Amino acid sequence: MKEDDVINLIRDLIPSVAQDVKLSIGDDGSVVEIDQEMELVTVLDTITVGTHYLPSASSNSIGHRIFAVNLSDIAAMGAKPKWAHLSLSLPKLDKLWIEGFIAGFSPLLSEHDLNLIGGDTIRGPEMISLSIQGVVKKDRYVTRVNANDGDLIYVTGHLGSAAFGLHLLKSGKDEPKQFIHDFNFPTPRVNEGIFLSDFASSMIDVSDGFEVDLLKLTKGSNLGFEVNIDQLPIKKEMLDCIGFDQSISMALIGGDDYELCFTIPSEMRNEFERKWHDRFKTKISMVGMIIESSNNYKYNDQNYMVENKNFEHF
Amino acid sequence: MKEDDVINLIRDLIPSVAQDVKLSIGDDGSVVEIDQEMELVTVLDTITVGTHYLPSASSNSIGHRIFAVNLSDIAAMGAKPKWAHLSLSLPKLDKLWIEGFIAGFSPLLSEHDLNLIGGDTIRGPEMISLSIQGVVKKDRYVTRVNANDGDLIYVTGHLGSAAFGLHLLKSGKDEPKQFIHDFNFPTPRVNEGIFLSDFASSMIDVSDGFEVDLLKLTKGSNLGFEVNIDQLPIKKEMLDCIGFDQSISMALIGGDDYELCFTIPSEMRNEFERKWHDRFKTKISMVGMIIESSNNYKYNDQNYMVENKNFEHF
Numbered sequence: 001m002k003e004d005d006v007i008n009l010i011r012d013l014i015p016s017v018a019q020d021v022k023l024s025i026g027d028d029g030s031v032v033e034i035d036q037e038m039e040l041v042t043v044l045d046t047i048t049v050g051t052h053y054l055p056s057a058s059s060n061s062i063g064h065r066i067f068a069v070n071l072s073d074i075a076a077m078g079a080k081p082k083w084a085h086l087s088l089s090l091p092k093l094d095k096l097w098i099e100g101f102i103a104g105f106s107p108l109l110s111e112h113d114l115n116l117i118g119g120d121t122i123r124g125p126e127m128i129s130l131s132i133q134g135v136v137k138k139d140r141y142v143t144r145v146n147a148n149d150g151d152l153i154y155v156t157g158h159l160g161s162a163a164f165g166l167h168l169l170k171s172g173k174d175e176p177k178q179f180i181h182d183f184n185f186p187t188p189r190v191n192e193g194i195f196l197s198d199f200a201s202s203m204i205d206v207s208d209g210f211e212v213d214l215l216k217l218t219k220g221s222n223l224g225f226e227v228n229i230d231q232l233p234i235k236k237e238m239l240d241c242i243g244f245d246q247s248i249s250m251a252l253i254g255g256d257d258y259e260l261c262f263t264i265p266s267e268m269r270n271e272f273e274r275k276w277h278d279r280f281k282t283k284i285s286m287v288g289m290i291i292e293s294s295n296n297y298k299y300n301d302q303n304y305m306v307e308n309k310n311f312e313h314f
Numbered sequence: 315m316k317e318d319d320v321i322n323l324i325r326d327l328i329p330s331v332a333q334d335v336k337l338s339i340g341d342d343g344s345v346v347e348i349d350q351e352m353e354l355v356t357v358l359d360t361i362t363v364g365t366h367y368l369p370s371a372s373s374n375s376i377g378h379r380i381f382a383v384n385l386s387d388i389a390a391m392g393a394k395p396k397w398a399h400l401s402l403s404l405p406k407l408d409k410l411w412i413e414g415f416i417a418g419f420s421p422l423l424s425e426h427d428l429n430l431i432g433g434d435t436i437r438g439p440e441m442i443s444l445s446i447q448g449v450v451k452k453d454r455y456v457t458r459v460n461a462n463d464g465d466l467i468y469v470t471g472h473l474g475s476a477a478f479g480l481h482l483l484k485s486g487k488d489e490p491k492q493f494i495h496d497f498n499f500p501t502p503r504v505n506e507g508i509f510l511s512d513f514a515s516s517m518i519d520v521s522d523g524f525e526v527d528l529l530k531l532t533k534g535s536n537l538g539f540e541v542n543i544d545q546l547p548i549k550k551e552m553l554d555c556i557g558f559d560q561s562i563s564m565a566l567i568g569g570d571d572y573e574l575c576f577t578i579p580s581e582m583r584n585e586f587e588r589k590w591h592d593r594f595k596t597k598i599s600m601v602g603m604i605i606e607s608s609n610n611y612k613y614n615d616q617n618y619m620v621e622n623k624n625f626e627h628f
Contacts, residue, residue, distance in 0.1 A: 003407070010412075015423060029432060048438035129443040
């Protein structure tokens with residue numbers, strides 16, 4: 001079985017959900033009605049050493065990571081984060097480690113007005129779960145399943161940088177530092193996600209890799225995509241280091257970028273882009289379009305075959 | 315460091331919490347305001363093999379346990395459970411194991427109208443986290459910190475049965491079966507908890523052991539307790555098997571019973587007990603009283619020294 005099979009099995013075997021549940025298992029978060037005007041969005045994500053970060057990772061970056069990945073899920077729903085619950089399992093409780101861990105996530109609490117209000121600590125294998133609850137105005141949450149034929153596909157920031165950083169770490173290198181930082185300290189696009197709830201027809205965060213995550217969105221919407229390779233946002237320093245083909249592979253297949261991938265109805269393009277740039281310095285790139293069927297890559301208007309490079313990634 | 319030190323460190327180092335947070339880190343659950351009439355109660359608990367259950371445990375009992383322990387925390391807050399998010403980490407994904415796991419918790423979903431609406435599955439060490447959200451009428455949640463001098467101390471069900479069951483399992487025995495069942499399939503007192511929100515001045519669930527958990531409640535309330543050993547609810551079959559002293563130790567120090575321990579103002583005793591017995595068949599025992607200071611055990615009105623028996627427990 002794969003992870004998705006487990007989720008499908010659970011969905012098949014458990015009783016159907018109640019009327020106050022607006023969105024259940026299968027998206028970045030769940031949504032329930034809490035009053036006439038607001039809905040509650042909840043995400044829960046777990047990370048463990050060896051699967052989501054390297055054994056050499058500092059507790060500072062682990063503390064940042066567990067909050068960043070959950071905030072990224074909240075962002076992908078278009079919700080405002082409010083409250084967090086942390087479950088920390090460690091084989092031994094070392095004060096310096098814990099202090100580094102707390103220092104790793106504290107800035108994210110302050111920056112996003114997020115309150116850590118509960119959880120537990122146990123002795124066990126190194127593993128950290130976090131649940132974040134957020135709120136969104138009634139019916140304004142954004143899912144993976146409402147993209148429409150002709151919608152434009154956008155992505156925030158750069159792609160492949162975290163995968164390149166992980167590759168450097170695994171190769172025992174510590175330069176260029178910006179990519180190692182991109183892997184260790186991903187930036188959740190929280191305010192951007194809230195803003196996008198007024199524009200995006202669908203949204204997902206890029207955690208498993210741009211291609212895989214975009215496929216979840218197009219499959220969820222029963223549609224396909226056409227993506228222009230030459231419009232993928234890739235840092236110049238990465239192209240300089242590893243060349244074009246390897247960079248494209250990392251951008252498409254590498255994970256851990258925690259950027260937002262979203263779709264905008266084409267008639268909203270001008271208004272959306274103007275308001276975005278009025279509000280944010282965060283880069284956005286229009287990389288393609290939702291189409292009726294099939295998934296294609298284009299390069300200079302020619303079909304482009306993506307090679308499945310065997311670089312390491314989590 | 316101990317687990318409690320970690321929680322205190324987190325509490326000391328993170329920014330103070332927002333006004334909509336009614337109850338933060340340190341109780342069975344957190345409480346936040348969601349509208350004029352209702353509050354949201356959230357619990358998050360994690361279990362792992364070797365710390366919370368034996369390597370020989372069936373996935374059926376593990377599935378039951380993770381939901382039961384979290385429902386028990388919700389019960390101890392006096393809240394009605396509503397929505398659950400599950401994080402499942404397993405070294406390999408085996409269909410039979412997963413089906414047994416789902417079959418283990420499904421009856422608890424149906425019984426308590428609880429909806430499992432999100433979470434994730436990862437490959438990693440065997441560990442399961444669950445977060446349950448519940449609701450409670452404004453200001454009606456029950457904490458550990460509001461017991462008053464003279465309040466009566468009650469406990470539901472029996473004490474020590476789960477510890478005896480675990481002892482049997484660790485000794486390779488499979489009789490008497492009722493105690494093994496008590497350990498593997500604890501009953502969360504959900505409806506009782508909701509009912510108690512109208513009566514109890516303070517409440518905690520008995521997970522770590524009656525003595526330890528009652529101490530959390532009395533320390534939280536800056537008070538002490540006097541408990542009558544002869545009023546502790548202990549199953550006769552346990553007394554028959556292991557004798558008086560060992561049974562008392564298991565009742566006081568053994569964990570995993572997931573009964574509710576709560577305090578009732580003495581003037582409400584008659585009304586409370588009458589309404590309880592009208593509503594529930596669940597046994598309750600009045601085992602002592604909150605007093606101003608010190609923690610005492612009495613047996614036939616004499617002081618009783620509790621021996622710290624070295625029986626195994628988690």
